[in-house]
Amino acid sequence: MNDKTENxxxxxxxxxxxxxxxxxxxxxxxxxxxxxxxxxxxLEKANxxxxxxxxxxMDGLNNAVIPGHATPEQYVKEITIANDGIVNQKxxxxxxxxxxxxxxQLDEWGVKFEKDETGDYNVKKVHHMGTYVLPMPEGHNMKKxxxxxxxxxxxxxxxxFMATRLxxxxxxxxxxxxxxxxxxxxxxxIRAKTVILCTGAAGRLGLPSSGYLFGTYExxxxxxxxxxxxxxxxxxxxxxECYQINPLIKDYNGPACAYVTGPMGGYTANAHGxxxxxxxxxxxxxMMEFYKELEGxxxxxxxxxxxxxxxxxEEIEEILHSNERPSRGRFHENRNTNYRxxxxxxxxxxxxxxxxxxxxxxxxxxxxxxxxxxxxxAGDVGSVPHNYMLxxxxxxxxxxxxxxxxxxxxxxxEIDSDEIIKERERILAPLKRENGIxxxxxxxxxxxxxxxxxxxxxxTRKMEIGQERFAEIRQDLEQMSxxxxxxxxxxxxxxxxxxxxxxxxxxxxxxxxxxxxxxxxRVDFPDTDNGEWFxxxxxxxxxxxxxxxxxxxxDSYIVELDESERDAYQKLRVGSxxxxx
Amino acid sequence: MPKSNLMNTxxxxxxxxACIADKGCTVCVDxxxxxxxxxxxxxxxxxxxxxxCWYCLPCEKDCPTDAITVNIPYLLR
Numbered sequence: 001m002n003d004k005t006e007n008x009x010x011x012x013x014x015x016x017x018x019x020x021x022x023x024x025x026x027x028x029x030x031x032x033x034x035x036x037x038x039x040x041x042x043l044e045k046a047n048x049x050x051x052x053x054x055x056x057x058m059d060g061l062n063n064a065v066i067p068g069h070a071t072p073e074q075y076v077k078e079i080t081i082a083n084d085g086i087v088n089q090k091x092x093x094x095x096x097x098x099x100x101x102x103x104x105q106l107d108e109w110g111v112k113f114e115k116d117e118t119g120d121y122n123v124k125k126v127h128h129m130g131t132y133v134l135p136m137p138e139g140h141n142m143k144k145x146x147x148x149x150x151x152x153x154x155x156x157x158x159x160x161f162m163a164t165r166l167x168x169x170x171x172x173x174x175x176x177x178x179x180x181x182x183x184x185x186x187x188x189x190i191r192a193k194t195v196i197l198c199t200g201a202a203g204r205l206g207l208p209s210s211g212y213l214f215g216t217y218e219x220x221x222x223x224x225x226x227x228x229x230x231x232x233x234x235x236x237x238x239x240x241e242c243y244q245i246n247p248l249i250k251d252y253n254g255p256a257c258a259y260v261t262g263p264m265g266g267y268t269a270n271a272h273g274x275x276x277x278x279x280x281x282x283x284x285x286x287m288m289e290f291y292k293e294l295e296g297x298x299x300x301x302x303x304x305x306x307x308x309x310x311x312x313x314e315e316i317e318e319i320l321h322s323n324e325r326p327s328r329g330r331f332h333e334n335r336n337t338n339y340r341x342x343x344x345x346x347x348x349x350x351x352x353x354x355x356x357x358x359x360x361x362x363x364x365x366x367x368x369x370x371x372x373x374x375x376x377x378a379g380d381v382g383s384v385p386h387n388y389m390l391x392x393x394x395x396x397x398x399x400x401x402x403x404x405x406x407x408x409x410x411x412x413x414e415i416d417s418d419e420i421i422k423e424r425e426r427i428l429a430p431l432k433r434e435n436g437i438x439x440x441x442x443x444x445x446x447x448x449x450x451x452x453x454x455x456x457x458x459x460t461r462k463m464e465i466g467q468e469r470f471a472e473i474r475q476d477l478e479q480m481s482x483x484x485x486x487x488x489x490x491x492x493x494x495x496x497x498x499x500x501x502x503x504x505x506x507x508x509x510x511x512x513x514x515x516x517x518x519x520x521x522r523v524d525f526p527d528t529d530n531g532e533w534f535x536x537x538x539x540x541x542x543x544x545x546x547x548x549x550x551x552x553x554x555d556s557y558i559v560e561l562d563e564s565e566r567d568a569y570q571k572l573r574v575g576s577x578x579x580x581x
Numbered sequence: 582m583p584k585s586n587l588m589n590t591x592x593x594x595x596x597x598x599a600c601i602a603d604k605g606c607t608v609c610v611d612x613x614x615x616x617x618x619x620x621x622x623x624x625x626x627x628x629x630x631x632x633x634c635w636y637c638l639p640c641e642k643d644c645p646t647d648a649i650t651v652n653i654p655y656l657l658r
Contacts, residue, residue, distance in 0.1 A: 046616065049611070050643070055614055056638055160616070182616060183616070212656040215654060215656065215657050219637070220633070252657060326638050327651060330652075331653050435584075
């Protein structure tokens with residue numbers, strides 16, 4: 001093993017896809033379809049058969065733009081309003097225009113969507129304004145279907161390797177990546193003309209209230225790897241102050257799926273069993289009302305199904321206990337929670353970055369390009385707001401196709417061999433260090449500090465103290481030791497988490513207003529200030545290695561909003577109820 | 582630094598009678614997203630080595646002999 005770590009074999013591919021969950025396999029397949037001669041590899045920290053946040057499938061599409069039910073223009077409007085106006089509409093439109101074709105593509109590949117008696121897609125209304133939810137009652141086969149396509153298109157799959165850093169060429173263009181095998185501790189260098197980051201959310205940023213490090217909402221393999229790698233490669237990130245915070249089943253920390261049960265009569269209720277929000281679609285504004293009810297005298301909050309007919313409850317159980325997070329059935333069983341008799345207690349998740357649900361990601365344009373030439377991002381790690389699984393597929397496809405084009409006109413960029421040596425030393429250091437702090441202890445403390453100082457309601461002085469404590473954790477990284485290659489993987493993830501924590505603090509402090517309901521609720525700047533802050537907040541690595549922030553103008557809208565629609569998402573509370581403050 | 586030896590209960594239980602790791606099966610080890618399962622060669626059975634479970638179930642569902650039970654981790658049960 002030692003010989004190997006000292007002399008990395010240099011692999012070479014045209015398109016390197018990092019992350020084999022949702023966007024990744026689609027990116028690889030579409031790059032191959034665009035040019036079958038390209039060498040395309042999917043790199044996966046786990047195994048592509050069961051990786052990413054849809055390892056057990058998905059129960060529906062949250063943003064299907066299907067002719068007859070919705071138009072791309074309506075969808076762009078809805079997401080613009082849901083995200084408080086801070087969107088690059090071109091990116092949302094690029095998704096919306098390909099949404100229906102992608103559904104048909106998946107249907108052709110064997111994904112089973114709910115259809116009515118005439119064979120049309122059976123779309124449901126969950127959003128505040130339009131109709132975009134398409135159930136997939138047999139969505140547990142999703143990963144198998146993607147795997148079949150990877151094999152069919154002859155994509156090279158590299159399982160059980162994590163990427164730790166990207167390399168840039170002398171002109172700044174992407175040149176490749178450093179890889180670490182979490183089972184053997186071997187390192188490899190892979191050269192690539194293009195890299196597509198599909199590494200998912202930053203799911204291990206906050207600590208779940210259960211205190212269990214891996215009891216996160218997101219698949220905890222997604223430690224924020226892509227956010228950190230893009231940052232160190234000099235890419236711009238955006239909206240990092242617009243956290244992901246979701247309403248979940250308390251302790252279990254998986255989605256209660258009010259949007260699945262909604263069309264069947266289920267809803268989010270307070271302790272009295274009363275509805276208090278008009279719409280269960282996840283947004284910052286909805287989370288704010290959820291938070292107020294949770295903390296108020298009518299709290300906590302529940303998912304209410306106990307009024308439904310037996311056959312409806314059975315159908316809900318069938319969907320929710322076999323897709324996405326199927327262990328929820330046994331969780332409820334342990335607590336004697338029968339949907340027929342008891343409401344399900346809910347809570348809010350730890351904070352994270354994820355454009356799939358909110359808007360925090362690596363800045364990408366409508367071609368999935370980041371600000372680093374040759375580097376792409378798709379899925380939860382990209383920056384197209386509220387993009388969900390179908391958005392990951394569409395942007396994976398866009399990235400794959402654009403990367404194939406890029407390869408036609410660009411050769412490999414050189415990697416500086418000193419950079420390789422430096423990076424290898426950095427990632428292997430915890431394995432060579434004896435008697436230091438174990439990664440799990442460092443991670444626990446770091447994520448506990450994230451909760452204490454960064455979780456909304458955000459307070460300026462608290463976030464500043466958080467920054468001081470993160471600086472101490474950065475020093476502690478020098479004392480972290482790993483007992484084996486598996487712990488070495490965790491040690492390197494701790495460094496990703498710390499990068500994300502520092503970026504979250506900096507971006508949150510920079511935007512001196514409140515926006516997106518709970519996501520960026522700053523107690524000492526409680527108002528939304530459109531004069532000063534109707535802009536994207538960008539984050540980049542500064543000269544001193546710490547994050548710097550700046551404003552980026554919002555591109556002129558391509559779909560204008562009606563005056564009466566603008567604040568639709570500010571009116572989510574049911575009229576007859578009032579939040580207690 | 583001195584270290585403690587804390588004990589934790591593990592969420593993933595493997596029935597070593599039913600497990601066919603001794604026949605070369607590594608399905609659960611292959612599919613675990615968190616890479617927390619290993620094969621105990623002496624015992625001829627898989628086991629959970631690292632307490633880092635997302636209770637996501639691929640190991641249980643994909644096991645050819647139904648040897649695996651995933652329990653909800655105690656801290657959030």
